[in-house]
Amino acid sequence: KAGVTQTPRYLIKTRGQQVTLSCSPISGHRSVSWYQQTPGQGLQFLFEYFSETQRNKGNFPGRFSGRQFSNSRSEMNVSTLELGDSALYLCASRVTSGGTDTQYFGPGTRLTVL
Amino acid sequence: AQSVAQPEDQVNVAEGNPLTVKCTYSVSGNPYLFWYVQYPNRGLQFLLKYITGDNLVKGSYGFEAEFNKSQTSFHLKKPSALVSDSALYFCAVRFPAGTALIFGKGTTLSVSS
Numbered sequence: 001k002a003g004v005t006q007t008p009r010y011l012i013k014t015r016g017q018q019v020t021l022s023c024s025p026i027s028g029h030r031s032v033s034w035y036q037q038t039p040g041q042g043l044q045f046l047f048e049y050f051s052e053t054q055r056n057k058g059n060f061p062g063r064f065s066g067r068q069f070s071n072s073r074s075e076m077n078v079s080t081l082e083l084g085d086s087a088l089y090l091c092a093s094r095v096t097s098g099g100t101d102t103q104y105f106g107p108g109t110r111l112t113v114l
Numbered sequence: 115a116q117s118v119a120q121p122e123d124q125v126n127v128a129e130g131n132p133l134t135v136k137c138t139y140s141v142s143g144n145p146y147l148f149w150y151v152q153y154p155n156r157g158l159q160f161l162l163k164y165i166t167g168d169n170l171v172k173g174s175y176g177f178e179a180e181f182n183k184s185q186t187s188f189h190l191k192k193p194s195a196l197v198s199d200s201a202l203y204f205c206a207v208r209f210p211a212g213t214a215l216i217f218g219k220g221t222t223l224s225v226s227s
Contacts (some may be wrong), residue, residue, distance in 0.1 A: 004157070006157075022153075031213070033121065033214070033215075034213075041202065042218075042219045042220065043206075043215075043220075044217075045215065047214075048213040048214065050213075054215050054217075055154035056212070056213040056214055058214065090157055090158065092215075094139055096168040097213055098210075098211060098212075098213065100146060100163075100165045102148070102160050102163060103160075103215060104160060105150070105157040105158040105159070105160075106157050107155075107156055107157040108156075108157045110155075
């Protein structure tokens with residue numbers, strides 16, 4: 001079974017621009033979560049989507065948003081980019097939301113904001 | 115505040131020796147506990163998890179972890195380290211009704227030949 005895929009793998013943007021990242025979960029997985037990884041803050045939860053509905057949201061400004069489509073694929077959008085948004089953005093999928101199942105991560109999208 | 119601590123930024127061990135990567139947590143209730151590993155320029159790979167039951171959990175690549183409820187710890191262990199085990203290791207917790215993983219800061223494991 002194919003793993004979680006994320007596109008693009010690398011992205012360079014300038015301050016003030018917006019960006020959209022994409023995540024395709026493992027087949028059969030209906031929950032998708034997004035995490036931001038930075039050297040200073042470590043791994044931080046952004047949000048989780050299940051059945052096209054946001055189930056939970058981390059402590060990030062409204063510039064960070066997401067959505068999920070009927071095929072469980074998810075996109076994350078960051079508007080008005082700031083230098084501090086430079087990070088590795090990781091997507092994780094699991095079968096359902098809640099319960100004991102494991103979240104499996106994709107390779108990430110490395111975003112650099114200049 | 116709910117938190118996960120990995121007290122060592124780096125652990126150095128010689129190949130063939132046993133390794134331990136420490137993790138303690140400070141959360142209420144009975145969370146689920148996870149270990150992930152990250153290789154350079156890669157995402158996180160799942161190693162093992164503790165949900166309930168036996169305090170010793172076996173996972174991928176020969177790793178195991180010992181859950182200690184009284185000490186709120188979940189240390190990762192391997193009897194014989196390999197150079198290829200060198201990577202960044204993350205401990206994480208998730209509440210049974212929750213959705214988000216709360217991660218520790220990570221521990222870099224360096225195995226020398």
